[in-house]
Amino acid sequence: MKNGFCEYLLKKGRITEDQLERARSQVDILNLKTGLCSYAFGFMDPPKIQKIIGMQRRTGQKFGDIAIALGYLTPEQLHTILHIQEKYRLTLEDALLMDKALTREQLQEEQELFQQNQQKGLRVATATSARRSSRHGGT
Numbered sequence: 001m002k003n004g005f006c007e008y009l010l011k012k013g014r015i016t017e018d019q020l021e022r023a024r025s026q027v028d029i030l031n032l033k034t035g036l037c038s039y040a041f042g043f044m045d046p047p048k049i050q051k052i053i054g055m056q057r058r059t060g061q062k063f064g065d066i067a068i069a070l071g072y073l074t075p076e077q078l079h080t081i082l083h084i085q086e087k088y089r090l091t092l093e094d095a096l097l098m099d100k101a102l103t104r105e106q107l108q109e110e111q112e113l114f115q116q117n118q119q120k121g122l123r124v125a126t127a128t129s130a131r132r133s134s135r136h137g138g139t
Contacts, residue, residue: 008114015101023095030090034063037081038073048072
């Protein structure tokens, strides 16, 4: 769930800040970290993982990119990890449903309304941009 959708739900009063924070916490706790997966699969040992985490904090690069650059993981190993992470990923939507912040039907309804609002906003922005462009000779 994109942050814009969360803000939308908050503004509409469909969820509270507390519910969103609990959902984010659940996502953070339950989703598998790349370093943990690489250790669990026997691809890397803790000192290498710690080195990568330190570099990650300093550079902002992704764990997998650093691990491959250092030769700690092969691209195939990273692909395996990413596949497992995606397969078992808990989304914010899932966490909100688990917390009973929304029912599945309410969530689907809000997603549809949000997408409709996004599309309307895009059409308005495109039309406004086109009007500005035509007033200024296309520049």
